[in-house]
Amino acid sequence: MLRSVTTRIYPGLLCLLAVGMTTSVFLTNLVWVLLLANWVAEWDWGARLKALRSSRLLQAFLVLMGIHLLWLAGTADLAYGLYDIQKKLPLAAIPLVVLTSRPLARRELLCVAAAHGGTLLVLSVIGVVRLLTIPGLPYRELVPYISHIRLGLNICLFIGAAAALLFRCRRRWVWAAGAGAALWMLFFLYLLRAYTAFAVLFVSAAVLLICRGRRLPAPLRLGLPALFAAAVAAVALLFLHYRHDYYTLPTAAALPTATANGNPYTHGTDGLIENGAVVSQCVCEEELRQQWPRYSRVPIDSLTPVGYPVLPALVRYLNAIGATKDSAGLTRLAPADVAAIEQGVANPVYLSPGPRRLFYVLFFEQESRRCHGSVSNFSMLQRYELWEAGFRLFLRRPFFGAGTGDVPRELDAELAADGSPLAGSGLHTHSQYLNFLLAFGLTGFLLIAAAFARALRRRPCSGLFIFFLCITLVSFLTEDTLETLAGITFVAFGFALLAPRGESAAG
Numbered sequence: 001m002l003r004s005v006t007t008r009i010y011p012g013l014l015c016l017l018a019v020g021m022t023t024s025v026f027l028t029n030l031v032w033v034l035l036l037a038n039w040v041a042e043w044d045w046g047a048r049l050k051a052l053r054s055s056r057l058l059q060a061f062l063v064l065m066g067i068h069l070l071w072l073a074g075t076a077d078l079a080y081g082l083y084d085i086q087k088k089l090p091l092a093a094i095p096l097v098v099l100t101s102r103p104l105a106r107r108e109l110l111c112v113a114a115a116h117g118g119t120l121l122v123l124s125v126i127g128v129v130r131l132l133t134i135p136g137l138p139y140r141e142l143v144p145y146i147s148h149i150r151l152g153l154n155i156c157l158f159i160g161a162a163a164a165l166l167f168r169c170r171r172r173w174v175w176a177a178g179a180g181a182a183l184w185m186l187f188f189l190y191l192l193r194a195y196t197a198f199a200v201l202f203v204s205a206a207v208l209l210i211c212r213g214r215r216l217p218a219p220l221r222l223g224l225p226a227l228f229a230a231a232v233a234a235v236a237l238l239f240l241h242y243r244h245d246y247y248t249l250p251t252a253a254a255l256p257t258a259t260a261n262g263n264p265y266t267h268g269t270d271g272l273i274e275n276g277a278v279v280s281q282c283v284c285e286e287e288l289r290q291q292w293p294r295y296s297r298v299p300i301d302s303l304t305p306v307g308y309p310v311l312p313a314l315v316r317y318l319n320a321i322g323a324t325k326d327s328a329g330l331t332r333l334a335p336a337d338v339a340a341i342e343q344g345v346a347n348p349v350y351l352s353p354g355p356r357r358l359f360y361v362l363f364f365e366q367e368s369r370r371c372h373g374s375v376s377n378f379s380m381l382q383r384y385e386l387w388e389a390g391f392r393l394f395l396r397r398p399f400f401g402a403g404t405g406d407v408p409r410e411l412d413a414e415l416a417a418d419g420s421p422l423a424g425s426g427l428h429t430h431s432q433y434l435n436f437l438l439a440f441g442l443t444g445f446l447l448i449a450a451a452f453a454r455a456l457r458r459r460p461c462s463g464l465f466i467f468f469l470c471i472t473l474v475s476f477l478t479e480d481t482l483e484t485l486a487g488i489t490f491v492a493f494g495f496a497l498l499a500p501r502g503e504s505a506a507g
Contacts, residue, residue: 009038010101011108014497017094018116021489022123022154023145028489032090039097051100056455057499058099061492063451065092067444074403081405088482091492098496112497113161120158121181123151124188131191136305136343139193139353150486152197153475155185157494159201160467167463193353196478202231204470212463235355242359248276259284259326272371274364275320275347283315284326291327295338304344316346383430383478385422389414390429394437401441411438428483432476435483456499465498 013035020027042048052058068085075081104112127142140148162182166175189197209224258264268280292300292314300310315325317337323329333341340351349360365381393402393414402410408428416423429435436445461469472481472491481487 007042007102010035011104011111013038014098014104014108014112015115017489017493018112019119021486021493022116022119022151025485028090028485032093032489035097036093039101042101048100052096055099055501057452057495058095060448060451060455061091061095061495064448065089067440067447068404071401071404071440071444074400075405076403077405077409079405080408081403084405087485088488090485090488091482094489094492095496099501103501104497109497116154117158117161117181120151120154120185124185127188128191138306139191142192146486147484148192148194149196149479150481150484150490152189152192152194153200153471153481153487153490155189155194156197156201156204156471157468157490158182159185160204160464160471164462164464164467190353193358195358196475200471200474202228203474204467207470208463208467211466238355239359242356243363245276246360246363247273249273249278250276255281256324259287259324260328261287261326263287263326265324265326270371272367274316274367275322275349275360277319277322279316279319282324282326284324285311287327288314288325288330291330295330295333296342298342304342306344308344308346310341313341313344313346317341317348320347320349382422382427385415385420386411386427386430387434389418389420390431390434390438394434394441397441398437399441400443401437401439404439407435407438428480430478430480432480432482435480459500461500462498465500468494468498 013031017028017031017035020031065085065088068088072078072081072085123143123145130137130144131142142148143151146154159182162178162185166178166182169175169178189201206228209228255267256265263284263286266280266283266285268278268283270280272279288311289300292310298304298310300314302310304310304313317340318325318329318332321332321337323332337348340348345351347360347364349357362380369381389411393410408426411429412423412426415425429438433445436448440448456469472494475481475487479487481491
């Protein structure tokens with residue numbers, strides 16, 4: 001009787017986990033613990049052990065957790081090391097339960113997929129409503145329950161699942177629903193400014209095309225590579241076009257020395273370029289301070305909601321529209337421009353998400369580092385700074401690393417010694433590969449890689465699993481995916497449900 005009950009509960013718990021992994025840390029922790037308890041309540045331990053011995057994928061996850069435990073011996077921060085292992089327990093628990101339990105029936109698997117996809121659709125609607133009703137809402141907070149990066153990975157998997165459904169099903173209403181949902185989620189990624197997710201989606205689709213292109217009909221087999229090539233060429237051309245617009249300065253001429261009112265201009269020497277002009281040229285701070293209260297009730301020395309001071313935002317905004325930074329320049333501001341500056345928008349290009357905004361943000365980050373050495377609040381430059389510091393740490397202990405739990409402390413010390421403004425920020429390396437190399441060295445990293453390569457070698461993989469695997473491995477390049485519960489659950493859940501299962505499981 002007990003076994004019958006636990007068997008019926010099992011698919012429902014997986015549906016709850018699919019909901020929790022994108023909405024609630026509490027629900028996610030509760031469900032994986034309940035999954036483990038439900039698994040223990042089934043007493044067919046002989047079948048469990050048999051499945052454990054035969055499942056190479058499960059063994060790979062256990063190797064991953066075992067290396068975390070073994071490398072505790074070399075850590076100086078035992079408390080954080082134990083916390084790190086406790087945080088990553090779902091990496092062992094979820095595969096242990098799923099890979100030693102009976103495979104889900106097709107209908108049950110569809111229910112889990114529907115729970116995951118339906119949750120994402122609801123979250124996207126919540127995000128759009130919040131965007132339309134909360135003025136100045138940062139894009140990172142469109143969905144308050146999960147990091148926008150982890151949400152982007154889940155959306156990529158959703159789009160891959162929708163594409164797989166479209167290839168397999170010939171019913172028109174399913175085609176319409178699947179295509180509509182996928183296009184809607186692509187649009188939501190655009191609103192979310194999840195450019196990393198777009199890159200992950202593109203690379204994963206390209207790899208899947210290479211692996212499975214021969215099975216496609218001839219028009220798709222020829223047309224999709226051409227489409228990918230055209231997309232790469234379009235991005236490259238856009239980059240060159242916007243770079244030319246951003247950096248091309250007007251013909252050199254003598255700079256004016258005074259405003260129309262006779263007040264002196266200051267011309268800074270930092271040389272920071274934005275929107276085809278040097279930001280620090282033709283600035284009359286005296287007139288800006290005197291005239292700004294006529295346009296706005298927000299004090300010019302206050303901070304905007306995003307933490308950026310009003311005065312530099314105003315100077316940059318005037319520069320971007322080609323105006324002098326004085327009282328005459330202020331007359332060119334429309335009420336919408338003033339409202340944008342009050343919210344911390346320093347460039348009108350930033351008001352419209354899209355490729356131009358993306359490239360202009362990247363160019364400004366690079367200029368800020370070149371002219372001022374600034375990396376704070378710049379996501380890409382922060383990554384470069386963290387990667388450089390992390391690589392230096394790796395070279396000091398390349399074979400066995402610093403040990404489980406020591407990476408955050410040692411990375412922060414390295415940043416402090418380098419005088420980086422990121423010292424004390426608590427940021428991780430922003431690369432899961434680098435994080436493993438720092439913690440376990442080449443020895444531990446290669447053991448983990450070998451365990452997973454052994455698990456997947458020569459196994460017939462579905463197209464959706466190949467797509468998921470690419471999403472995971474590409475995300476590891478620029479994100480420490482396994483340092484948050486949402487990322488941990490995404491990886492463990494995806495592997496456990498989508499990986500090929502040639503071995504027998506407990507029934």
